[in-house]
Amino acid sequence: MFYKRGTTWFEWNTIVDVVPAPIAANRLYMTGDGEPKIVLDGATVYPLAVKSPASALSASVTGTPDPATQATVIYAYTYVTAFDEESAPSPSSNEVLRSGGMNVTLTGFVAPPDNRNYNRIRIYRSQTSASGVTDFYFIAEVVLPVPTPSWIDVVEDNPIQEPITSLNYDPPPSNLTGIISLPNGMLAGFVGKKLYFSEPWLPHAWPEKYVQTTNFDIVGLGSFGSSVAVMTTGQPYVVSGTTPDQMIMEQLEVNYPCVNKRGIVDLGYVVAYPSTDGLVTISSAGAQIATRQIISREKWLKMSPDTFISAQYDGRYVACYNYTNVDGSNEIGSIIIDLTGEQPFIVRVDMYSDYLFFEIGAGKLYGVNGQIATEWDSLRQSFMNVTWRSKKFVHSGHVNFGAILADTETLQVGIGDLTALPFIVIEDATFVTGVGDSGAFGSAPSANTVPFGIRVYADGNLISTVTKENAVARLPAGFLAKTWEIEITGERMVTGAFLAWSPSELAIVSGGSQ
Secondary structure, eight states: OOOTTTTTTEEEEEEEEEEEOOSSHHHHHHHSSSEEEEEEETTTEEEEEOOSSOOOOOOHHHHHHHTTTTTEEOOEEEEEEOOBBBOOOOOOOEEEOOOOOOEEEEEOOOOOSSSSSSEEEEEEEEEEESOOOOOEEEEEEEESOSSEEEEEEOOOGGGOOBOSSSTOOOOOOOOOOEEEEEEGEEEEEEEEEEEEEOBBTTTTTTOGGGGGOSSSOOOOOEETTTTTEEEEESSOOEOOOOSGGGGGEEEOSOOOOOOOGOOOOOOOEEEEOOOOOSSSEETEEEEEETTTTOOOOOOOOOHHGGGGGGEETTTTEEOOOOOOOOTEEEOOOOEEEOOOSOOOEEOOOOOOOOOEEETTTEEEEEEEEEEEEEEOOTTTTTOOOEEEEEEOOOEEEEOOOOEEEEEEEEEEOOOOSOOOOEEEEEEEEEEEEOOOOOOOOSSSSOOOOSSSEEEETTTTEEEEEEEOOOOOOEEEOOEEEEEEEEEEEESSOOOOOESSSGGGTTTTTTOOOO
16 A cells, blocks of 8 residues: 655555566556556656557558569567657558669558657568568667658668567556566566566566466465465465576465465565465475464464465564454454574564555565554664563473572663654545654553563462562462463563572572572
8 A cells, every 4th residue: 555665655545566676767666556557756657568559550662673673571660668668569561562772651650649658669671581581670760759641761771770679578468466576677467367477677568478377366476586486366386487488387286375465475585475274485495384383273264364464574474463253352463473493483462554564675664554654663662561471381290489580681762753754645545744653553552560570370370470670589489380381571671581499599590699
């Protein structure tokens, strides 16, 4: 719904896919809001397609050619934009016979559409090689408007130059969606089961000859290395190659359908997406369920992954959820799934956003709630209250721990007030600059009455709440328990928590302080 480039914010009234240009020019390419488009700035938007002339030229000569030297020639022309984007050629003209000294008159030039920045045409003439191969060769460039009523090819003054390169430059389909950027200047997108690729460094050209087809409808795309991850309503695919004419498609033999396009996130090292069995990652190692060990399939499906609103942050997968329990109660918040270490883990956060966008260059995650854009985990925001609970430590017999120690550090709020972020008027897709919100993502953090605390549980019962930091605290005696847990709350950085039989065992850890 929104995108940030430098200091400029863009927003739309529908879900779109946006990628920066794989060329030197500072442009954005977008699908999802009608036909594919080029976005230059908030006020300049062009269709991505460069239309080709729809009708053929009419060619004629005056006089009778010399049978000994005559040759057959045909003509075509293309439209060219101010960005040097060239269309596919027009249909071929009629054949004419000419010999040396005879000029050819061309008529029937049609002006290009006015919804694109066309500024000239290029004219091509055929030439047959000694081996019998006929190609079109460039002979002239004419600044718009198109020649009326005719243009005369003085053949001796217009020698053939380079061969035409745009012969197969088909425009992208009008319903192309899911655009992504790939290495080597390529873009990719899809329509139904068809996967499309653009010509390298030519985002306006999408040759039909590069199309590949899957067995299932495509839901979304992602990329890693020189490969494309293709998520479908059935099995996923990986398409690898360095140029569009060399892409090889492989169907992965796993039944991991993608249930939500907005849940697809390119984490850089893998592409992650929500499936019916959990969070799936696709990489050079194939497709795997990354959450199998940290969340059951039943709990995963209960969270309605088909409604996730997802993005990345610091290499982690962030998903906002909003679902209703069977008892009618509402669950709203976010999960953060960390896949960067040997053991994945999950963090739950009671913050939510309707829309997310990760700005790669700044390493910042933004969200929109209502009409205010906010920044996730800003250094300028106050810290929220964290709750962390350990696993259950089960002993072979019944024991009693007599002391606990927590090593903590006080976190300093970053670098001043939160920079103002804009209002985003999603309803009518009009960008309006406004005053930012210094609160947290979605809602302001609740005030902490106690900045730090540890709760100790024995056999499921709360036996003590400790607020001491960096000092040994005694625990109640007079009972034994087999299962022990601790729960840490507050807004401190905790670097370690230690349970011991007696305070003396923790003296070394605490530096002798009791």
